Amino acid sequence: MTPVRLALVPGEPAGVGPELCVRLAQRPRDHALTAFADARTLRAAAEALSLPLHLLGPDETSTRPGELALVDVPNAVLPAFGQPDPRNAAAVIGALRDAAQGCLDGRFDGVVTGPVHKAVINEGGIAYTGTTELLADQAGCDVVMMLANEVVRVALVTTHLPLREVADAITAPALERTLRITHDALRRDFGIAEPVVAVLGLNPHAGEAGHLGREEIDIVEPTLAALRERGMRLVGPLPADTAFLPAKLRGFDAVVAMYHDQGLPVLKFSGFERAVNLTLGLPYPRVAVDHGTALELAGKGSADPSSLFAAADTCARMAQARIQTSRPPSA
Structure with missing residues (x-):
């Protein structure tokens, strides 16, 4: 070959x-x-x-x-x-x-x-x-930034933004674009026929039914529902503080985080030396x-x-x- x-x-x-x-x-x-x-x-x-x-x-x-x-x-x-x-x-x-x-x-x-x-x-x-x-x-x-190691793959909806600007940048088109590119890359670049992607919420406890923010209700949940109708296997929105538990990660092919420091500290803690940065799309x-x-x-x-x-x-x-x-x- x-x-x-x-x-x-x-x-x-x-x-x-x-x-x-x-x-x-x-x-x-x-x-x-x-x-x-x-x-x-x-x-x-x-x-x-x-x-x-x-x-x-x-x-x-x-x-x-x-x-x-x-x-x-x-x-x-x-x-x-x-x-x-x-x-x-x-x-x-x-x-x-x-x-x-x-x-x-x-x-x-x-x-x-x-x-x-x-x-x-x-x-x-x-x-x-x-x-x-x-x-x-x-x-x-269009591209998506993903970091990966032997434990987890994490793709980002937003990358290098000040934290106070993140919520305004979480829009339905931005989330859909990230999920579409990530899903296609998992199939094409990793050979996963039906990838399962976990999607984190923006707010603590994924908004707690609107008591800690409405982004999950107004933006994330409708976007995930629409993409599920198109055949994507999406789990979430999930609270970020428990989504990375090893038992849960075993069921996911990738995690989509809303912002840089929501997902990447966990990835780097789990194996910084073998971590890599991928440009999907x-x-x-x-x-x-x-x-x-x-x-x-x-x-x-x-x-x-x-x-x-x-x-x-x-x-x-x-x-x-x-x-x-x-x-x-x-x-």
Whole structure:
């Protein structure tokens, strides 16, 4: 079977991303990796770690440990470990765009991304709010942020909003869009034929029949009822303080939380090291690490590669699931 082809983007070149990619390249794998990165930066990371790294041409394919195909995206300057330079912002964004375009063109089956430094990119003169938004704009589609580990998958209706703005952002169209994209992704990317999705309420105790807020009655319950009529298996609205109990989680394929800190603290407590960030709704799988650039660890060899390993493994499984579900049924 032909291995799935994943594009790999290290992210901020002065952070831990390049050395995590070097560590990833050492693993035996059943998928092919092509890095979109600066060759000098990867070699400097490999030297700092005392690990072998043989860079192949962009059209070569290898699943052998220590080898990594490369599309060279040169940095303006060779960064020092832990010292990001805004002059490299264009290369960071260019690598993300080029890797994503490779997926859109069908040359790659998915993209794995390392951590970027938002402030440094903006200091470099590039207006940037996040990779999720960048990829959604490039592909021209609506997306949903999901974080996942081996315990739970959590998708978000709202992401990075001040808490006082969250209630106004919980609308029927926003909730329907999130549930539709999440449901479709569970079927297409995870191979779950009839996913069961738990939906949290916004208010404590899911509003307690309107005594603690009416969002559940006025917005959430009617939206869930309408989507159930369309065949979705939705449970809720559930009180957030008990929805994550292990006995309940075993019955759900994903949980949809109304806001960032309603769902993600539980996920990160249950397994931060292996957590990954997924962008659902793109025409290809995109999986990112769930940590930052860790500038203070860069070049020291002490950064934990578990999240990047999990991101690559997850992306490969999602890509393979898409390939399987896109094949016509056998006669």
